[in-house]
Amino acid sequence: MSITQPSIEGTGLGLRRSMLRELPEADLSAVDFFEVAPENWMQMGGRLGRQFRALTEAHPFSAHGLSLSLGGPEPLDMDFVDAVGRFLDQHGIVLYSEHLSSCSDHGHLYDLMPIPFTAEAVHHVAARIRQVQDRLQRRIAIENVSYYTPLATELSELEFTRAVLEEADCDLLLDVNNIYVNSINHRYDANTFLQAMPAERVVCIHVAGHYQDAEDLLIDTHGAPVIDPVWSLLEQAYAHAGPVATLLERDFNLPPLAELLQEVDQIRRYQQGAARHERLSA
Template sequence: MRELSPSPLQGTGLGLRRAMLKELPDADLSDVSFFEVAPENWMQMGGRLGRQFRALTEQHTFSAHGLSLSLGGPEPLDMAFVDQAGRFLDQHGILLYSEHLSSCSDHAHLYDLMPIPFTEEAVQHVATRIRQVQDRLQRRIAIENVSYYTPLATELSEAEFTRAVLEEADCDLLLDVNNIYVNSVNHRYDAEAFMRSLPAERVVCLHVAGHYQEAEDLLIDTHGAPIIDPVWSLLQKTYAHVGPVATLLERDFNLPPLHELMEEVRQIRHYQQQGAEYHDRLSA
């Protein structure tokens, strides 16, 4: 088996949103090991907000989760953007850069994460682009399994496609537990079996979030609600598979007071510690 990818992150994280900035100075952040930002939202930021952000990156560990590389898109990669993102990562000492296994542009930005055909041709296309980004940045990146609502092609299963891209690109995996659950309901597959089919040795971070139930058989990945029990359960099973890797709480909409988000962060930490104890027993 391939050696584990050394994760630059540890502990529990929280997605940083501008609306949180007022609460952060007085908040108890003892359970937050790192913050995550979308670089597109911050790398052009100046003035007061820019100074606030710089102060935070000087005090805390950060990761970056991109929105617009369009790794599966048909247009050539925007290398000027890649260079700009690289300068942002270096300037703020950001330890992990991840992106979505999706497409988000075609002659213009689509402002949404579109699915990629699950084909051998798409594997080669995406893997080539990931390698180009890694070579340009001189750092490994992680790709995230995304939620999707209509598959474009099914020559390969979603799991087969994801594994093939990871192997061909030789990159890492940011495993989104909520996306697995959402897709398992929408596309009628076993969430735990899918999770266990992915290579634990490539997982460097987990994401967990809430979603919206449109119908009994249709979930929408909104990051706008508390985490539900089946996702918590899947998170615990994921720790049993991949170990207690760094885990981030995502919340993009309907933001509650920060202390309520911290309750979910503490719940993640609790399950993470249980996962660490489980792995310690296995290795004893």
């Protein structure tokens, strides 16, 4: 059986349960797709389950996982992988992504923990990504994550990420806010990191806000509006990888839906500008 190549386009918004009340009256003209964490919706039934099913029948969706624990020490939970696969098939979701992180060790840690930047960890994670892709019979994308202290530095974050992508032969969900956060916290140039990411593997981009704890410490909260340096990095991402599908993430301090849709519309304007530039340069 051939492995499915994911394809999603345009501008997206991370769907949160609290948005369901506002969605029927909202102007969704700027939203081409929604994204959900499958763990939050797989077992949903009743009224909310029916609402979610109606949304997936009316709009394209992507899925961004939270608990696969690709970098974890324990064997992958293949029953969970199978359940994710059924969820993706049931709702016609073409793109499934996960974090390049660990979140379990003899139990769920309920946080996204960093992976040691070592060659051994590259082989471990890449083998697990291939195992998931083989089981789902679809390519998956991994997201570059924010982290606050490295567990090992045999490789740089950049070298580690590129090596995993190459050995696993998977796709990349490029989170430009995470690049910016890490560049401040670990003192490297965000655009240099961005330009070194393999453009041909980028299938989706995430943008989000963060919290500034100190001048040299940013916390990736998804709880604030996107700031200007991250918007600028998004423009650089389009110049590097093209105007690929891009999603706004907001998990906390949720404003009225209309405010989030203004940010989604800003993504669309950047995408359209990048597309025009591509056409003129062709």
